[in-house]
Amino acid sequence: xxxxxxxxxxxxxxxxxxxxxxxxxxxxxxxxxxxxxxxxxxxxxxxxxxxxxxxxxxxxxxxxxxxxxxxxxxxxxxxxxxxxx
Numbered sequence: 620x621x622x623x624x625x626x627x628x629x630x631x632x633x634x635x636x637x638x639x640x641x642x643x644x645x646x647x648x649x650x651x652x653x654x655x656x657x658x659x660x661x662x663x664x665x666x667x668x669x670x671x672x673x674x675x676x677x678x679x680x681x682x683x684x685x686x687x688x689x690x691x692x693x694x695x696x697x698x699x700x701x702x703x704x
Contacts, residue, residue, distance in 0.1 A: 624632070
């Protein structure tokens with residue numbers, strides 16, 4: 620009974636084959652990179668660079684951290700003024 624394939628099954632089978640083919644084309648056999656892979660690599664490297672700049676190695680503060688610090692200090696001042704009356 621389950622051996623008989625409906626049109627829907629045939630369509631699914633084609634989809635699977637299509638995906639497999641696309642996957643084969645996408646995968647880089649023999650280590651050669653496609654243009655898309657190169658783009659992805661560039662994106663990753665770019666993000667890595669931004670991430671490195673964002674992260675504060677060795678305790679260095681980024682502009683963002685300094686800004687946040689200033690905000691906190693500013694709020695502290697306002698808070699003190701509010702309390703002393």
